[in-house]
Amino acid sequence: MDLIVTHIGADFDALASLVAAKKIYPKALAVLAGSPDKDVREYLYKKPHLIDLKKEKEVDFKKVKRLIVVDTRLAKRIGEAKEALNNRGLILHFYDHHPRTKGDLVGAVDIGGRYGATATILVELIKKKRIKISTEEATLLALGIYEDTGSFTFPSTTPADLKAASYLITKGANLNMVSDFIRRELTKNQVKLLNKLLRLEKRIKINGIEIAIIKLKSSGYITDLVATVHRLRDIENLETIFVLLETKERIRIVARSRIKAVNVGKITQAFGGGGHATAASATIRGMELREVEKKLIEVLKSKVTPEIAPDESLLFKKNVGSLLNRNLPSKITSLLAEAGRIAEEKNFRVYLVGGFVRDLLLGVENFDVDLVVEGDGISFARYLVRRAGGKVTAHKRFGTAVATLPGGIKVDIVTARKEFYEFPAALPTVKEGSLREDLYRRDFTINAMAVRLNPKHYGELVDFFGGWKDLKERIVKVLHNESFIEDPTRIFRAIRFQGRYGFSMDRNTERLVKDALRLKIFRRLSKQRLREEIIAILSEPQPKNAILRLDKFRILKLIHPKIRLSQEIKKDLQIVKTIFSRFASLLKEEDGKRWIVHFLILVQKLSILEVKNLCNNFRLSREQSRKIVKGKENLREIIKKLKESELKPSFLYRTLQGLPVEALLFIVLKVRNRLIEKRVYQYLTKMRKVRIRTTGDKLKKMGYKQGPLFKKILQELLWAKLDGIVKSPSSETKFVFDNFPKD
Numbered sequence: 143m144d145l146i147v148t149h150i151g152a153d154f155d156a157l158a159s160l161v162a163a164k165k166i167y168p169k170a171l172a173v174l175a176g177s178p179d180k181d182v183r184e185y186l187y188k189k190p191h192l193i194d195l196k197k198e199k200e201v202d203f204k205k206v207k208r209l210i211v212v213d214t215r216l217a218k219r220i221g222e223a224k225e226a227l228n229n230r231g232l233i234l235h236f237y238d239h240h241p242r243t244k245g246d247l248v249g250a251v252d253i254g255g256r257y258g259a260t261a262t263i264l265v266e267l268i269k270k271k272r273i274k275i276s277t278e279e280a281t282l283l284a285l286g287i288y289e290d291t292g293s294f295t296f297p298s299t300t301p302a303d304l305k306a307a308s309y310l311i312t313k314g315a316n317l318n319m320v321s322d323f324i325r326r327e328l329t330k331n332q333v334k335l336l337n338k339l340l341r342l343e344k345r346i347k348i349n350g351i352e353i354a355i356i357k358l359k360s361s362g363y364i365t366d367l368v369a370t371v372h373r374l375r376d377i378e379n380l381e382t383i384f385v386l387l388e389t390k391e392r393i394r395i396v397a398r399s400r401i402k403a404v405n406v407g408k409i410t411q412a413f414g415g416g417g418h419a420t421a422a423s424a425t426i427r428g429m430e431l432r433e434v435e436k437k438l439i440e441v442l443k444s445k446v447t448p449e450i451a452p453d454e455s456l457l458f459k460k461n462v463g464s465l466l467n468r469n470l471p472s473k474i475t476s477l478l479a480e481a482g483r484i485a486e487e488k489n490f491r492v493y494l495v496g497g498f499v500r501d502l503l504l505g506v507e508n509f510d511v512d513l514v515v516e517g518d519g520i521s522f523a524r525y526l527v528r529r530a531g532g533k534v535t536a537h538k539r540f541g542t543a544v545a546t547l548p549g550g551i552k553v554d555i556v557t558a559r560k561e562f563y564e565f566p567a568a569l570p571t572v573k574e575g576s577l578r579e580d581l582y583r584r585d586f587t588i589n590a591m592a593v594r595l596n597p598k599h600y601g602e603l604v605d606f607f608g609g610w611k612d613l614k615e616r617i618v619k620v621l622h623n624e625s626f627i628e629d630p631t632r633i634f635r636a637i638r639f640q641g642r643y644g645f646s647m648d649r650n651t652e653r654l655v656k657d658a659l660r661l662k663i664f665r666r667l668s669k670q671r672l673r674e675e676i677i678a679i680l681s682e683p684q685p686k687n688a689i690l691r692l693d694k695f696r697i698l699k700l701i702h703p704k705i706r707l708s709q710e711i712k713k714d715l716q717i718v719k720t721i722f723s724r725f726a727s728l729l730k731e732e733d734g735k736r737w738i739v740h741f742l743i744l745v746q747k748l749s750i751l752e753v754k755n756l757c758n759n760f761r762l763s764r765e766q767s768r769k770i771v772k773g774k775e776n777l778r779e780i781i782k783k784l785k786e787s788e789l790k791p792s793f794l795y796r797t798l799q800g801l802p803v804e805a806l807l808f809i810v811l812k813v814r815n816r817l818i819e820k821r822v823y824q825y826l827t828k829m830r831k832v833r834i835r836t837t838g839d840k841l842k843k844m845g846y847k848q849g850p851l852f853k854k855i856l857q858e859l860l861w862a863k864l865d866g867i868v869k870s871p872s873s874e875t876k877f878v879f880d881n882f883p884k885d
Contacts, residue, residue: 143208144167144169144170144206144207144208144210145171145172145173145203145206145208145209145210145223145226146160146163146164146167146170146171146173146210146211147172147173147175147209147210147211147212147220147221147223148160148174148175148212148214148220149175149216149219150176150177150220151177151179152179152213153178153179153182153289154179154182154185154282154286154289154323155213155260155286155287156178156182156212156213157174157185157186157282157286158260158261158282158285158286159213159237159260159263159264160193160195160212161192161193161279161283162212162261162264162265162283163210163212163237163264164193165268165273165279166264166267166268166271166273167210170208170210171196172194172195172196173195173196173197173198173201174195174197174198175198175221175222175223176221180365180369181323181369185282185285189278192279198222201222201223203222203223203225204225204226206223206232207232208232208233208234208235209223209232209234210237211236211237211238211247211249212238212260212264213237213238213240214238215236215238215240215242215243215246215247215252216246217245217247218414227247233250234249234250234251235249235250235251235252236248236252236253236254237253237260237263238253238254238263239255239258239259239260239262239263240407240416240417241407241408241419243407243411243416244411256300256302257300257302257303258291258294258302259286259287259289259290259291259303259306260290261290261306262287262300262302262306264283265306265309266302266306269309275313276314277314277315280310280313281315281320283310284307284310284311284315284317284320285319285320287303287310288324289323289324290418290421292420293324294307296418297402297419298419298420321649332366332370332373333660333661335364335366335370336370336373336374338358339356339358339370339371339374340374342356342357343355343374344356346439348439348442348443349403349446351381351382351401351446352382353382353383353384353446354380354382354383355383355385355435355438356383356385357386357388357431357435358385358386358387358388359387359389359431361390362390367385367387367394367396368396368423371385371396371398372398373657375398380398381400381401381404382398382399382400382401382404382406383398383399384406385397386431386434386438391427392425392426392427393427393431393434394423394425394426395410395413395423395425395434395438397409397410397417397422397423397424398420398421399421402419403446404442404445404446405419406418406420406421406422407422409438409442409445410424411424412437413425413434413437459602459604459605460610461601461602462502462503462593462601463600463602465503466502466601469505470509471509473549473551474509474511474551477511477530477547477553478494478511478595479595479597480526480529480530481513481526481553482595482596482597482600483597484522484526484529485522485596486596486598488525489517490515490517490518490522491515491516491577491594491596492513492514492516492522492595492596493513493515493577493593493595493604494513494592494593494595495514495580495581495591495593496512496584496589497510498510498511498512499592499603500588500613502593503591503610503613504643510552510554511551511554512553512554513553513555513556513595514557514558514577515555515556516576516577517557518541518557519541519556519558520534520541520542520543520557523536523543523555526545526547526555527545527547530547530548531547531548532546532547533545540556541556541559541574542554542555543555556580558574558576558577559574559575559579577592577604578606581604581607582606582607582622585620585621585625585629585632586609586612586619586620586621586635586636587612587619587620588609588613588617588618588639588645589609590605590606590607590609590621591603591605592604592605607621616644616646617647617648618636618639618640618646618647618648619648619650619651620632620636620651620654623650623654626655627658627661627663630658630663631672631675633658633659633697634675634676634678635675636655637679637688637695637697638678638679638682638688640687640688640691641679641682641684641686641687641688641689641691642682655695659695659697664697664700669759669760669761670761672760676701677737679692680737680740680741680744681735681736681737683719683722683736684719685715685740686715686716689707689740689744690707693707698744701744701756701760702745702748704748704752705744705745705747705748706747708747711743711744711746714743714746714811715743718739718740718807718811722736722807725803725810725823728803728823728827729803729807732802734802734803735766735769738766738770739773739807739808739811741770742773742774742804742805742808743808745770746774746812748774750775753770753771753774754771757771768802769802769804769805772801773801773802773805780798780801780809781809781813783797784797784809784813785813785818789821790864790865791829791865792860792861792864794821794825795825795829795830795861796861798825798830803826806826809822810822829864832860832863832864834856834859834868834874835871835874836855836856836871836874836875836878841855841856841878844875844878846882846884854882855882858881859874859877862877
């Protein structure tokens, strides 16, 4: 009897290799040793017909004459099948991409070598033997290769892996399904476990390499551990992580590494385990947790070899000097040229950075000049002001300054710096750094470009992180995986840029947003910071797309749990921009805030009390709260009055008096009635500017005694003027004597 087996805790590469081996050895039985990974169990549940798998208890191992082992060479990892190793005359065949280790079995057929996945080895054989495979089999084989090569990002990836994947795509491999299983959202249990791992994580430096070590105890096996450790590595952007899990009978090590300096496969061999250079595990019995940790650190000290830092000169450069001269007003280009000359004279390097560079490349007007200085930014700011005039406001703690120049030009100047966060959602701690470190602390690749201003390099675009490429492809992408954990407000900015420029998040960035939200990261954010980001989105000229994204990520519930993005609200968000365009001059004249109108749209279904509580909760200013509440109070009664066919001007004035312009625009939006819009426009442009000549002093001269009557007389006199009853100072006097006879 021929038997195919793989290792305990089979992953997708192991399962795929089992299926591929069954194609090569069609008469052999196939068995899964122990329990496979959780995702593999789910896959098999969905695809029960893919392969006929036997349970270990269904196999008589004494009858096995040829044992085909895939994805391991270690006897202790093949479960009960190791009984067959005692069979006389047993023939062994091995297919395994792992590096050879002490204790490996040797077979008559033993194929391995430099491959990123065992599935790759077997795909080569299938291709060579011209064995037909189904689209489902091709998909599973691709899934195995993608998993074990980290989607071709692990250092162990080889050209053979890429060729095998390419071949499988020609055979119908479904990459959507591959993506679904490789990049899965965290489950509720995984989120809880992830939070626990984050709390227990500690970092040490060994031979200059930072290594994360987590120790935890559990009463039983944790099924989600491997997937959660993998995700923790991505979220925290860890180069190397070791998780030590102690249960009743054993200690399990799960190790992951991104760098050649730490080969976790070799390190876990010291504990009787093994695996790849990038992913490995071990099981230890008879030792205490602290003993395992102590031994791990000793092994790390002997095995970790420091890496040589990457050459920072390997970056994308192009010259955009012509864009500066063509797209900017002369006063700005003159300023930039002067800044470059000062930098050269005083031995600084100075760069344009941030949104200014992004918008320059997009052709969008933006004159908010931000400069980064390699050197002392505050000193540079003072040199600039001495040359150009103006004043400097400096903040020594952060190495920043604002230079206010003649003509009202403001320039933000910062010393190139690096940041680190003491805990998620904290404000950053700042230290002096290089340009690259300064750009790396920024939110997205499209905001992490710089333009050098020194004369010999004027207009040189410096792009370490692919921002120019992402700008052309209209992608919002974070610079590192812990970006949203460090600063959750970046989620709002990502959504805002999507809406403003019509960009989309890349798949990894969107996954990181979802992970951060599952960790309830906004709970660590103050209401004030949350408020400012929401206002920034609602202040956009056309925030509808951004609001739709907020709703997709269920962030609108952070404003108020009762907010629902109904079809009515979606329609209001679409139509309101035409209202703004028709009332643009009035909005500017009144310093009206678009965001308040958008806010009123979102909260229109909430009660007055809920809106008042919401304003208090977000600590809106008294004036902001007044405008929002006024937009809600007595709305139906006001609209009912405005709909009356005949309205005296004075009645219209009394109905709308005291309402802020934002509330009036919200009314126009809700009624969508030209007559009412005309009446509101008439009130804003004419009626509220009407003044009477009669004053309190004049009433005294007319023989009236000062008191509450004065207010009534002046009020009714204004209404009479609005209605055309009085038109001149003399008619005002007559109106007063006729309607308010003296005692």
